[in-house]
Amino acid sequence: MTTKTFTWERGPFDTCWKCGEKEAFGILSVGGDRVVKRCTKCRHSHAETLPDLDKKVIYLDQFAFSELHKVRSGTRRPDKWSDFWAQVDDLLTRAVLLQQAVLPHSDIHHKETIVSPFAGALRDTQEAIGGDIEFVSTNDIQLSQIEEFARAFFAGDDPRVTFDVDDVLEGDRNSWLPDMRITVGMDWSSFVPDTRKGRDETHASVASLIEGWRKAGDGFDEVLEREFGAYLASRQDALRHSMKRFEQGLAENDLFALAEFSHGFVQREIELVRRHARKAGVVEDRLTGATTEFWNWNGNREQPFAKISAYLFASLAAQFKGGRSKMPTPGLLNDINAISAYAPYVDAMLVDNECAELLRHGRCLKELSYKARIFSLSSATAFIDYLRSVVDLTPVNVGREASQLYGIG
Numbered sequence: 001m002t003t004k005t006f007t008w009e010r011g012p013f014d015t016c017w018k019c020g021e022k023e024a025f026g027i028l029s030v031g032g033d034r035v036v037k038r039c040t041k042c043r044h045s046h047a048e049t050l051p052d053l054d055k056k057v058i059y060l061d062q063f064a065f066s067e068l069h070k071v072r073s074g075t076r077r078p079d080k081w082s083d084f085w086a087q088v089d090d091l092l093t094r095a096v097l098l099q100q101a102v103l104p105h106s107d108i109h110h111k112e113t114i115v116s117p118f119a120g121a122l123r124d125t126q127e128a129i130g131g132d133i134e135f136v137s138t139n140d141i142q143l144s145q146i147e148e149f150a151r152a153f154f155a156g157d158d159p160r161v162t163f164d165v166d167d168v169l170e171g172d173r174n175s176w177l178p179d180m181r182i183t184v185g186m187d188w189s190s191f192v193p194d195t196r197k198g199r200d201e202t203h204a205s206v207a208s209l210i211e212g213w214r215k216a217g218d219g220f221d222e223v224l225e226r227e228f229g230a231y232l233a234s235r236q237d238a239l240r241h242s243m244k245r246f247e248q249g250l251a252e253n254d255l256f257a258l259a260e261f262s263h264g265f266v267q268r269e270i271e272l273v274r275r276h277a278r279k280a281g282v283v284e285d286r287l288t289g290a291t292t293e294f295w296n297w298n299g300n301r302e303q304p305f306a307k308i309s310a311y312l313f314a315s316l317a318a319q320f321k322g323g324r325s326k327m328p329t330p331g332l333l334n335d336i337n338a339i340s341a342y343a344p345y346v347d348a349m350l351v352d353n354e355c356a357e358l359l360r361h362g363r364c365l366k367e368l369s370y371k372a373r374i375f376s377l378s379s380a381t382a383f384i385d386y387l388r389s390v391v392d393l394t395p396v397n398v399g400r401e402a403s404q405l406y407g408i409g
């Protein structure tokens with residue numbers, strides 16, 4: 001019987017082939033595509049290459065992360081969904097540890113997390129559940145699509161958009177998870193008032209949008225046309241709005257507002273459109289005109305982000321025209337953004353019923369194409385089945401290594 005002393009290495013331990021010590025050769029670290037093993041006695045170490053991975057990318061909305069957090073911290077009040085969330089937690093944990101899936105977090109989560117009463121803890125859970133990987137922000141995804149359309153417009157050819165999921169992830173999807181992870185808790189609470197204000201404002205703007213549709217009697221077709229036709233006008237609006245913020249910032253000596261101006265979405269868009277115009281030989285004093293021509297280009301209807309989001313709004317309008325009276329939940333705009341940005345790239349998304357329902361409109365089903373399978377609580381069983389298939393399809397050699405490295409059965 002040996003006494004347990006602290007070692008950097010951990011089990012399972014083998015006999016060291018170098019010094020012959022029994023139960024001494026253990027796991028030192030895991031990461032990338034390799035595991036390093038070392039002898040606790042003679043310190044002999046070597047690295048082994050691990051099997052290649054191809055992890056599924058699953059987007060969970062904030063609601064799902066928050067439910068999982070409650071399951072894990074034992075604070076979830078029992079209800080008819082208790083069983084579902086416990087199963088989801090179990091299957092996701094297995095899928096992540098078996099190196100079959102990642103659940104990246106995004107700027108949308110950060111926006112939502114900040115308004116949650118347990119922001120810090122939830123963020124930790126998010127990172128712990130998901131594997132340490134992040135989505136490129138929704139704005140950056142949209143801008144990179146706009147960039148390709150601007151390039152094509154000025155070069156006079158067709159836009160070529162590819163939907164490689166690794167292009168919208170920060171970090172390496174297919175690296176073996178480090179077995180020991182340290183998350184530094186960050187206090188987000190100081191951001192709360194502003195974000196809440198931002199959310200109330202966007203919610204109010206959705207309400208006035210719906211009011212506008214109602215007054216005009218607009219349904220699916222009208223709103224779709226309006227969304228597509230509003231490209232130029234929405235950019236002009238955004239510019240006016242940001243100019244106003246800039247002048248206000250200047251008057252109030254608000255450096256943050258000034259910095260925001262140059263990094264704002266519409267400024268970045270103008271910058272990249274002009275860059276491609278210049279490349280195509282447009283002279284300096286024609287650049288503004290060329291930008292306007294691009295914004296008026298009919299081809300922009302095929303921009304993936306813009307197209308999906310236009311259809312979602314049109315579908316929402318159809319619901320209100322069809323007699324819906326209940327206002328959307330405050331998170332709807334975030335869900336619309338998430339679906340518009342990520343659905344063409346990821347394998348699956350678990351979102352709010354309300355948003356999943358928008359995608360079930362006949363025109364959306366027929367005219368939108370994207371890679372993701374969309375799930376919500378109204379397709380709860382299908383989601384469980386999906387997760388189970390992800391776990392079950394783990395290659396045997398990957399499963400064998402994973403169960404050794406992370407201690408799962």
Ligand SMILES: [Zn+2]
Nearest residue numbers: 016019039042
């Ligand atoms: Zn040894």
